[in-house]
Amino acid sequence: xxxxxxxxxxxxxxxxxxxxxxxxxxxxxxxxxxxxxxxxxxxxxxxxxxxxxxxxxxxxxxxxxxxxxxxxxxxxxxxxxxxxxxxxxxxxxxxxxxxxxxxxxxxxxxxxxxxxxxxxxxxxxxxxxxxxxxxxxxxxxxxxxxxxxxxxxxxxxxxxxxxxxxxxxxxxxxx
Ligand SMILES: [Zn+2]
Numbered sequence: 001x002x003x004x005x006x007x008x009x010x011x012x013x014x015x016x017x018x019x020x021x022x023x024x025x026x027x028x029x030x031x032x033x034x035x036x037x038x039x040x041x042x043x044x045x046x047x048x049x050x051x052x053x054x055x056x057x058x059x060x061x062x063x064x065x066x067x068x069x070x071x072x073x074x075x076x077x078x079x080x081x082x083x084x085x086x087x088x089x090x091x092x093x094x095x096x097x098x099x100x101x102x103x104x105x106x107x108x109x110x111x112x113x114x115x116x117x118x119x120x121x122x123x124x125x126x127x128x129x130x131x132x133x134x135x136x137x138x139x140x141x142x143x144x145x146x147x148x149x150x151x152x153x154x155x156x157x158x159x160x161x162x163x164x165x166x167x168x169x170x171x172x173x174x175x
Contacts, residue, residue: 005030005134006127007120022136033132074122078133079113085129086111100124 001010004024014025017034026034086096093111097104102121109115117125122133 001025003027003030005033006123008127020132020135024136029127029130033126033130074116074119074133074135078116078122079111081131081133082125082129083111085131089129091129096125096128099128 001014002008003010003014003026005019005026006029008027010025010027012028015028015031015034017024017026017031019026019030019034024030024034086093091099093104093107096102097107100121102124106115106117106121110117117133119134125131126133
């Protein structure tokens with residue numbers, strides 16, 4: 001089991017988190033980056049499926065055995081975000097370079113926008129600075145964001161919603 005964000009192997013139990021609108025299986029550290037996280041994927045998946053039945057997003061897709069490098073791309077404004085995050089943590093280029101095993105000159109270039117880190121390096125930076133630099137290529141943001149936190153739904157609610165959806169699809173007019 002590998003973390004979708006940093007690529008490290010997950011030693012303890014995997015976390016599921018919604019990060020930048022995408023569902024990912026992540027390690028404990030990276031789970032903090034997400035807006036929503038939970039520890040019991042099967043329960044949550046059932047609930048979400050029911051609430052979000054019209055969209056039919058293939059949920060399994062977010063748990064690939066692929067390398068993170070194949071499904072992620074860098075977000076814009078990377079250099080700025082990087083510098084802000086680093087300064088917030090009070091790290092110098094030297095500190096950061098030492099932590100992630102990267103040359104200081106490389107970090108400087110990235111922060112000044114002269115260079116783009118590869119995904120591996122970006123992952124390390126993400127993990128070390130607790131920020132998000134990579135977003136999934138596959139899933140469009142809007143859809144999964146609207147899915148991620150529908151609202152607090154009880155089991156009764158869900159049953160109702162489901163029933164309502166069925167009615168609606170049978171005859172499409174408000175009574
Ligand atoms: Zn991680």
